Amino acid sequence: MRLEKSWRWFGEKDPVSLQGIRQMGVTGVVTSLYHVPAGAAWDANEINDLKNRIASHGLKWNVVESLPVEEGIKTHSKEYDRLIENYIGSLKALSENGIYTICYNFMPVLDWARTDLSYRLPNGGTSMKFDYAVFAAFDLFILQRPNAEKDYDQKTLLSAEEVIQKLSKKQQNELAFNIIVATQSFIHGSVSDPNNFCGQFLQLLERYSDINEDQLRLNLKCFLDDILPYAEKYGVKMAIHPDDPPFSLLGLPRIASTSDDFEWIFEANKSNSNGLTLCSGSLSVGDEDVCEIASRFSEKIYFAHLRNNEVAGYRVFYESGHLEGRVDMIKLLRILLDEQARRSQVGVDYAIPVRPDHGIAILQDEILGHNPGYPLYGRFRGLMELSGAERAILELKV
Missing domain, CATH: 3.20.20.150 (Divalent-metal-dependent TIM barrel enzymes)
Known part of the structure; x- marks a missing residue:
């Protein structure tokens, strides 16, 4: 059966x-x-x-x-x-x-959530990857969510700083877009403003503050x-x-x-x-x-x-x-x-x-x-x- x-x-x-x-x-x-x-x-x-x-x-x-x-x-x-x-x-x-x-x-x-949508595998194929330090870098330095640092341990905070220093502005924008829009928009995504998706995303997060x-x-x-x-x-x-x-x-x-x-x-x-x-x-x-x-x-x-x-x-x-x-x-x-x-x-x-x-x-x-x-x-x-x-x-x- x-x-x-x-x-x-x-x-x-x-x-x-x-x-x-x-x-x-x-x-x-x-x-x-x-x-x-x-x-x-x-x-x-x-x-x-x-x-x-x-x-x-x-x-x-x-x-x-x-x-x-x-x-x-x-x-x-x-x-x-x-x-x-x-x-x-x-x-x-x-x-x-x-x-x-x-x-x-x-x-x-x-x-x-994923932080890399085209992670290259040894066989040449690509899959998706999640890296907590990269996500923390997005949260802390790109999204700049208020008081975000309180949600990470010291090791992750340091790793996030190292990550953000290596990302160009274009790479930062791509990371934010992938997390907020690319992985969400085809499955009833909540964010609809392509010009201010970070701002709209922060507003949604604020609804959960309490x-x-x-x-x-x-x-x-x-x-x-x-x-x-x-x-x-x-x-x-x-x-x-x-x-x-x-x-x-x-x-x-x-x-x-x-x-x-x-x-x-x-x-x-x-x-x-x-x-x-x-x-x-x-x-x-x-x-x-x-x-x-x-x-x-x-x-x-x-x-x-x-x-x-x-x-x-x-x-x-x-x-x-x-x-x-x-x-x-x-x-x-x-x-x-x-x-x-x-x-x-x-x-x-x-x-x-x-x-x-x-x-x-x-x-x-x-x-x-x-x-x-x-x-x-x-x-x-x-x-x-x-x-x-x-x-x-x-x-x-x-």
Whole structure:
């Protein structure tokens, strides 16, 4: 019983077409209404049009990634009630079109962060890298976030000074653009002003000045308590994505980074609709073992992102493909396959959608162009590696 192979697609502007996706041997398309601003309600007719377009290529829209949680929900602003009403309306519209799995995150301001989008690997391919000292240099000297120095230890402060001294003005501008805009704009990014993205970004950060980890947790619980009764009613599974990376950045709280965090989330609301997107990449650079997390919360895994990392220093990591790296991918695949088999035996909806997450840009990827982290050939290589590993587990019992 194979996992449900899926591919993330960014709409008609994606250099990878639906026709091309069908040729890869996947059955599911992971996508979103990317043009709809975060916080706005999704229209059922528009969902139906996109679903039918996908179906015309012999594919199924199986996961929404993502139905974004607007910052006003995360901060529980005065717009909260309106935003929740819109969110529930979107859940209803999706369920009416037979789309029942939704990946979302509760990361403040930044969905994810990397400091190098074209890190050259020994084989000549490129992937993405995160370097904490470089990020600190951006925070302290380029963004100039007020009181940022309080969030770093002395060693990191010194390293950040060394970094900034080596960066030209052009390189500084590129670093800021990559962190704030390039990695965010194609996934419902919050910053829209190309001429003042640093200023707009600082304004967003200011909204969290009085929100610590405890308060953000309370805001998440309020969100879950308000939407999950409707998710249950509509048959929708909500799958929270782990923080990426799983440690605090910009002084912002992180509440989906560790096994204890997930335990809290699932205890805070025990609805069966309250689940997890297992992202092996995000979790692999923390202090815990990804396979242990997957085993502990296997019943809550409703979607999975599969990729790998190598750690090269204190909060320094680079994406290393899919099979090679910190994650024992064979062991992780066994856990997912065993859980899927268990679900089938007890008569519940057993399919676990998985997709190759990110990838090493190889061959013609740099010429074709792609969103950061989402090359065609690099992801296709990962898909084939994962499919081969899965087949070996199921048929050869490795």
